[in-house]
Amino acid sequence: MAKEKMVFIGGAGNMAGAVIGGLVASGYPADKIVATGRNEQKLADFAAHTGVQVATDNAAAVAEAEVLVLSVKPQVMKELCESLAQIVSDRKPLVITLAAGIPLSAYQRWLGAGVPIVRAMPNTPALVGTGVTGLYAGDGVSAAQKKIAEQMAEAVGIALWVDEESGIDQVIAVSGSGPAYYFQFMESMIDAAEKAGMQRADAERLTLQTALGAAKLAVASDVDVAQLKRNVMSPNGTTERAIRRFQSGGLPELVEQAMRDCAERAAEMARELDQ
Structure with a gap:
């Protein structure tokens, strides 16, 4: 060093x-x-x-x-x-x-x-x-x-x-702002579990540990996240039904649009701060 x-x-x-x-x-x-x-x-x-x-x-x-x-x-x-x-x-x-x-x-x-x-x-x-x-x-x-x-x-x-300065805007959309995306998803999971009858402290503990475990598994695995998702899903099982709900509700498209919005705002801020 x-x-x-x-x-x-x-x-x-x-x-x-x-x-x-x-x-x-x-x-x-x-x-x-x-x-x-x-x-x-x-x-x-x-x-x-x-x-x-x-x-x-x-x-x-x-x-x-x-x-x-x-x-x-x-x-x-x-x-x-x-x-x-x-x-x-x-x-x-x-x-x-x-x-x-x-x-x-x-x-x-x-x-x-x-x-x-x-x-x-x-x-x-x-x-x-x-x-x-x-x-x-x-x-x-x-x-x-x-x-x-x-x-x-x-x-x-x-x-x-x-390689290009505009690439920083894409980094912001993925990792700079990305932690907030996961926090939003975790917050929604905690809220849903509480509404279903679980104590909020228990819901938070389980949600955070699950997020940590999923991330560590993804980092350690030699297969991509799409396959890891399929590994959790059994045909006509509980996970498959939940995933289908996400997909039919437009989650993939919503994530794409949110990240595009983030990158566009980063570019706008650069122009504003360059005055």
Whole structure:
């Protein structure tokens, strides 16, 4: 694993904190990581928990960065980038952004031309080490720098590179927003079980364990999910009747349309944030 000096702006936040924790757990030297923020007590607690360095002065931290990870809300990203533009333009560290929706063209305007930038789109399961991160590299990102971004993503799950920036919108539709799809389905199962007479706590326990078991089985299996589904179904049995209800109700088409809507909204947000 590379050992470049990494600076996380907004590093004590949930997502950046998860990535930092994953890096340290996977063997990245804690003294090579700096997390910045505004809340000194939160930073002190984070440093005590992870062993990394912390700072409140973004500019001073960035002046030593070889890898700069931006993890702030999209609404404040422009202001942050413009405040650091001179330092970043002079030093040209690898910039990795974890913010959703902001296209590379915006970062290039805000930070200056020639800065190597990678867009990273992690999802919330990264908080428990089972995330998916979509990655897109802009012009000027070297193979070695791509490896650094990939290692960072793999510290909290798996990574997938896309060849076109629009591919990030598809990643959002599948894995970025995907956890909410499963949460919606689990919520519906819990509600249905409760309406049928089961105690809600029991319904939740069974539903969550079933979801966990199904996902682990799918990951471990050497057959596709369609076959796994068929393996649970016996002819004219209980599972088959339930699956037929889903299919006749248009579930496959509804999922396809929902994911299309998600990707379209991601593209719309990119245009809005690129103003």
